Amino acid sequence: MPDGFDQFVTDRLDRLLRYATAMTCDRYLAQDIVQEVLLRAQRRWARIAAMDAPYLYVKRMVTNEYLSWRHRKAARDISSSTRTLDRLTPPVADPAVHHAERDAMRGRIAMLPRKQRAALVMRYYEDCTDAEIATVLNCTEGTVRSHISLALKALRADNRVMEVQR
Amino acid sequence: MTNDELLIRQAIATEAEQAVDPGVVLATLRRGRKPRRTRTMVVAVAGLAVAAGIVAVVVPLTAAREQAPPAAQEVAPSPAADQTILLMGMDASDERPDSLVLARFGVDGSFRAVSLPRDSRVSSDLRLNAVFSTNGGGDAGAQATVTEVEKLTGVRAQHYAMVDMAGFAALSSAVGGVEVCLKAPTKDPYAKADFKAGKQVVSGEQALAFLRQRHHLPMGDLDRIARHQAFLRALIGKVSTEDATRLATLAPLLRQHVRTDPGLDLIDIARRLAKRPSVAIATVPWSEPTGGTTGFVIVDPAAARQFTADLFAGKPGTPGEPANGAGGDGCVN
Structure with missing residues (x-):
C-alpha cells in the first residue's frame, strides 16, 4: 500500500497552504505553520488516518497553530506586512472594475482578530458549515455565528462608502 | 449573497492566491522526514551562549598571554580538573535565558557541550527558561537554573556565565564581521532579517538578526540552531587568527555583556582553549509531549543523563560534528 501520508500531502497540500495563507495573510508564516503541522501529523499519521475526516483534523491543527502563535503582535505586523508586500509586488492586474475595492477589503480582513478571520476564511473560502467551523475552532456553533457576524459588522462599518460597482 | 459577501469571498480568494508554491513545502517535508522519524531528536547544536562563551574565554586568553610570561604558564599548568559551566544566552528583556548550554572544558583542551531546549518542562507549568525569573533573576535565578539543569542532566555546573543578546552585535562588529553562508535568500520582519x-x-x-531569525525558515528553530553553530565556528576561526592587540580591545565589551559568578576563572579556561580544542556540541534528546499541551518539550532525565555522560566522556559515536542542517559547504538555511 502506498504511504497514506504521501497521498494526503499530494491531495491536500495546495489547499492547506491556500487556507493558511488566507487565514494568516502572510504566505511565509502560512508556509511555516503548514510545514510544522505536516511534520507533526506525519509522525502520528496512523492515528489521524483512522479518523472520519483527516483533512478537517489537520486543518484544525493548522488553525490552532496559528491561533496559539506566541507573538501576540503578529496580527498587527502581518497586516502591515501585507500592505508592504502589496506595494512592492502588486497583485497581478485583474480587469475587474472593483479591483481596488477588493484589495481594500483584503486589507480590512487582515486587521480582524485572528479567530474571526479564521472563521471567515472557513466560511467564505472553504465553504464550511457552522458545525465544521465549530469543530476546528473547538467552540459552539453559536460562537461561530457570533465570530462571523462580528467580522461582517466590522468589515461593513469600515466600509460605508464602498459598494461594488456594477 | 450580498455584495459585501461577494467582495469578501473575492478578497479571501485573492489572499489565498498568494500561497507559496507547494513544491517548496514538499522539499522540506522530504528533507525533514529522516531526522524526524527518530523520536529523540539529536541535533548538533550550539547556542548563542556557546559562541559568547568561547569568545568570553578565548579573548581573556590573549590578554593573559600578554600579561604573563609564557614560561610562567608552563611551570604552573592549569589545575588538573575539568571545568563545567552553564552558559546562558539571555533574551532581549534579560529575564529569560533563551539558550542554555552545559559546557565542559576538559583538561585535555576539549570543549564538549550539551544544549538544552529552552522549552524543556521542569514542572507542570514551568519551562526551563522561566526558572531564572521565577527565582528573582540575578545570581539566585542563575543558581536555580543550574539546579534544574542538574536534575535533567545529572551534572552540576560549577559556574555559570550569562551573555546578553546585544553583546553579539557588538562582538561581531569588533572582530570585523563573521562570515556565514546561506542556502537561500530569506527575510523575517520579526528578527529584522533580510x-x-x-x-x-x-x-x-x-x-x-542572523542569530535570532526563527520564522520563515524551512525548519524554524532547528535551522536557527544550525545557524548558531555556523556562526560559532566562524567566530572561533576569526578570533583565533586575530592579533593580540585587537583582541585586547574586546575585553571591555566582554565585561559589559558577559556576567559570571564570582568564582569563575576565565583565564584558566582560556588556557585550556589555547590548545586548539576539539569541539563537540549536541542537543540533549527530547520529545514532544504526548498530550495536547503545546509549547513544552519533554526531556527524560534518564536519557538526558546517559547522553550527557557519554558526550562528556567523549565516547565515539556521540554526535557533535558536523551540524545537522548545515550542508557539506557549511551553508545553512
Missing part, C-alpha cells in the same frame, strides 16, 4: 543567498559577512545588527 539576507541574500551565499557567503556573506555579518556584523552588528545583521549578526543579531
Whole structure:
C-alpha cells in the first residue's frame, strides 16, 4: 500500500497552504505553520488516518497553530506586512472594475482578530458549515455565528462608502 | 449573497492566491522526514551562549598571554580538573535565558557541550527558561537554573556565565564581521532579517538578526540552531587568527555583556582553549509531549543523563560534528 501520508500531502497540500495563507495573510508564516503541522501529523499519521475526516483534523491543527502563535503582535505586523508586500509586488492586474475595492477589503480582513478571520476564511473560502467551523475552532456553533457576524459588522462599518460597482 | 459577501469571498480568494508554491513545502517535508522519524531528536547544536562563551574565554586568553610570561604558564599548568559551566544566552528583556548550554572544558583542551531546549518542562507549568525569573533573576535565578539543569542532566555546573543578546552585535562588529553562508535568500520582519543567498559577512545588527531569525525558515528553530553553530565556528576561526592587540580591545565589551559568578576563572579556561580544542556540541534528546499541551518539550532525565555522560566522556559515536542542517559547504538555511 502506498504511504497514506504521501497521498494526503499530494491531495491536500495546495489547499492547506491556500487556507493558511488566507487565514494568516502572510504566505511565509502560512508556509511555516503548514510545514510544522505536516511534520507533526506525519509522525502520528496512523492515528489521524483512522479518523472520519483527516483533512478537517489537520486543518484544525493548522488553525490552532496559528491561533496559539506566541507573538501576540503578529496580527498587527502581518497586516502591515501585507500592505508592504502589496506595494512592492502588486497583485497581478485583474480587469475587474472593483479591483481596488477588493484589495481594500483584503486589507480590512487582515486587521480582524485572528479567530474571526479564521472563521471567515472557513466560511467564505472553504465553504464550511457552522458545525465544521465549530469543530476546528473547538467552540459552539453559536460562537461561530457570533465570530462571523462580528467580522461582517466590522468589515461593513469600515466600509460605508464602498459598494461594488456594477 | 450580498455584495459585501461577494467582495469578501473575492478578497479571501485573492489572499489565498498568494500561497507559496507547494513544491517548496514538499522539499522540506522530504528533507525533514529522516531526522524526524527518530523520536529523540539529536541535533548538533550550539547556542548563542556557546559562541559568547568561547569568545568570553578565548579573548581573556590573549590578554593573559600578554600579561604573563609564557614560561610562567608552563611551570604552573592549569589545575588538573575539568571545568563545567552553564552558559546562558539571555533574551532581549534579560529575564529569560533563551539558550542554555552545559559546557565542559576538559583538561585535555576539549570543549564538549550539551544544549538544552529552552522549552524543556521542569514542572507542570514551568519551562526551563522561566526558572531564572521565577527565582528573582540575578545570581539566585542563575543558581536555580543550574539546579534544574542538574536534575535533567545529572551534572552540576560549577559556574555559570550569562551573555546578553546585544553583546553579539557588538562582538561581531569588533572582530570585523563573521562570515556565514546561506542556502537561500530569506527575510523575517520579526528578527529584522533580510539576507541574500551565499557567503556573506555579518556584523552588528545583521549578526543579531542572523542569530535570532526563527520564522520563515524551512525548519524554524532547528535551522536557527544550525545557524548558531555556523556562526560559532566562524567566530572561533576569526578570533583565533586575530592579533593580540585587537583582541585586547574586546575585553571591555566582554565585561559589559558577559556576567559570571564570582568564582569563575576565565583565564584558566582560556588556557585550556589555547590548545586548539576539539569541539563537540549536541542537543540533549527530547520529545514532544504526548498530550495536547503545546509549547513544552519533554526531556527524560534518564536519557538526558546517559547522553550527557557519554558526550562528556567523549565516547565515539556521540554526535557533535558536523551540524545537522548545515550542508557539506557549511551553508545553512
